[in-house]
Amino acid sequence: MxxxxxxxxxxxxxxxxxxxxxYSYPMSxxxxxxxxxxxxxxxxxxxxxxxxxxxxxxxxxxxxxxxxEGVIGEQPIIRSNKSYSYxxxxxxxxxxxxxxxxxxxxxxNNGNLFYVLIPExxxxxxxxxx
Numbered sequence: 001m002x003x004x005x006x007x008x009x010x011x012x013x014x015x016x017x018x019x020x021x022x023y024s025y026p027m028s029x030x031x032x033x034x035x036x037x038x039x040x041x042x043x044x045x046x047x048x049x050x051x052x053x054x055x056x057x058x059x060x061x062x063x064x065x066x067x068x069e070g071v072i073g074e075q076p077i078i079r080s081n082k083s084y085s086y087x088x089x090x091x092x093x094x095x096x097x098x099x100x101x102x103x104x105x106x107x108x109n110n111g112n113l114f115y116v117l118i119p120e121x122x123x124x125x126x127x128x129x130x
Contacts, residue, residue, distance in 0.1 A: 006119035010043035051104040059094035
């Protein structure tokens with residue numbers, strides 16, 4: 001399993017992906033993936049994740065965007081030297097795809113808003129690796 005990581009403003013974002021065979025239907029061009037994201041605050045200030053903005057691209061190059069408040073219904077507060085993890089999912093019409101994007105964060109110590117990169121990560125169905 002490959003981990004993808006990006007660091008922005010002392011915030012480390014790491015992603016692991018998993019193919020969800022039980023929820024995928026290759027004959028119908030429906031491939032389901034889950035991903036686990038860990039956000040580590042290595043800075044000195046307390047931060048809050050306010051929004052997410054995702055780009056999802058399949059093997060045909062078709063791109064869709066997802067934007068909204070928080071993640072999985074939460075706007076987590078992450079104190080200095082603490083982390084927050086969550087699991088979510090994505091469906092594709094192809095065996096291979098990728099995602100990347102940004103989180104909008106607020107520094108709760110001074111009120112400044114800033115973006116944190118979500119690293120580009122691949123989603124590959126195991127049958128594609130053969």
